[in-house]
Structure formats: structure tokens, C-alpha cells
Amino acid sequence: MEAGLSWTDERVDLLRRLWEDGQSASKIAAQLGGVTRNAVIGKVHRLGLAGRVKAAPAPVNGRRKPEREEADGAPIEVAEEAPEPIAITAHRPAPDFPPPAAPAAEGVALAVSERVTIMDLRESMCRWPMGDPTTPEFRFCGARSITGLPYCTHHAQIAYQPAAERKRDRRVAGFR
DNA sequence: CCCTGATTCGC
DNA sequence: GCGAATCAGG
Numbered sequence: 714m715e716a717g718l719s720w721t722d723e724r725v726d727l728l729r730r731l732w733e734d735g736q737s738a739s740k741i742a743a744q745l746g747g748v749t750r751n752a753v754i755g756k757v758h759r760l761g762l763a764g765r766v767k768a769a770p771a772p773v774n775g776r777r778k779p780e781r782e783e784a785d786g787a788p789i790e791v792a793e794e795a796p797e798p799i800a801i802t803a804h805r806p807a808p809d810f811p812p813p814a815a816p817a818a819e820g821v822a823l824a825v826s827e828r829v830t831i832m833d834l835r836e837s838m839c840r841w842p843m844g845d846p847t848t849p850e851f852r853f854c855g856a857r858s859i860t861g862l863p864y865c866t867h868h869a870q871i872a873y874q875p876a877a878e879r880k881r882d883r884r885v886a887g888f889r
Numbered sequence: 890c891c892c893t894g895a896t897t898c899g900c
Numbered sequence: 901g902c903g904a905a906t907c908a909g910g
Binding site for chain 2: 737738739750754755757758763764837857860
């Protein structure tokens, strides 16, 4: 499938903006598409913009070393962090996010049983519209949505397609 | 159980 | 450089 999908300048740029905007790795991954949250976190660290607004949550080891024992009398010095006064966290509730202007249905079939009416729509449910809003048959996708986003992972990828990729993946089928 | 980021290491 | 596996925690 998408063979040429990698960390292009544009994708890195988007990653930067979203991360600095406080978006979580999983959300960013969903919006970028084609990568997992691990990939995002890994990239974030490589870019050197990890852990900005964090105290010191994980000075521990991530992956245990099976056989390799660090048996030496040299205690690893942990760099003490400078007494950072206060982090400037400008709250920007209006990110330059691409609105799901043209929701396009695609072939993948979601479980019909998951569809819900607006009455049953919860915060954690996908708000992807399905059907004609003017009819009583109108439903929402209803699948588990990405925390903080109105859509499930599947629809988020459709709604938030990267600008570069967007043109190619245009698919306008009938709504359902 | 859902999620979060951090770390290590094989590729 | 990349990201899965794993860890540690909310």
C-alpha cells in the first residue's frame, strides 16, 4: 500500500505543530495516518522535542535488559534538572485544524449495530454522520472515538487526511 | 480497561 | 533513522 509514506518535511512539520499543541501521540498518529503512536513518540524524541511539560515521570528503564547486567561500581549520575520557574503554557483552543468539510464515505463496512442516534451518542463515540440528517434514519457511526477527537480512528483518518496525501485518496462515493 | 509518554534495541 | 516491544504510570 502507501509505500512512499515516511517522515517527509510536511509530516514532520505537522507532527511538530500537533505535539507542541499538546496533542497526544496517539491522536497525532491517527491524523498522520500510517504510523502508530510508538512511531510518533519515537520521532518526537529523535527530534528532541520530547517531554516538555513534564516533571520527571519516567527516569526508569523502558525495556529490561535480559542478560546484559550493568554490574559495575559506577552509579549513573542523573542530571539534575534546573529549577525551571514556570512553563509558559499559552492555551490555544483554536488550532488551525482542518475541519471535516467534506465527509466522504468509503467502502469499508462498519458494524451497523454500532450506529447510534444523537440520543445515544456519547462523548467517546464517533460522530461520523451516516445517512440523511433530515430523516429519522439518520445515525452516527458510534464506534469508539479517539479521545479528544470526534471520530473513531477509521473516520479520523478520512476526515484529517494530510494535505499531501489528500489529493490522491479522493473518494467520493454515495453517502450511507 | 481505557489511556499517557519514555526507553531500549533489533532492524 | 525507524518503530515494536516494553515499561511505568494516570
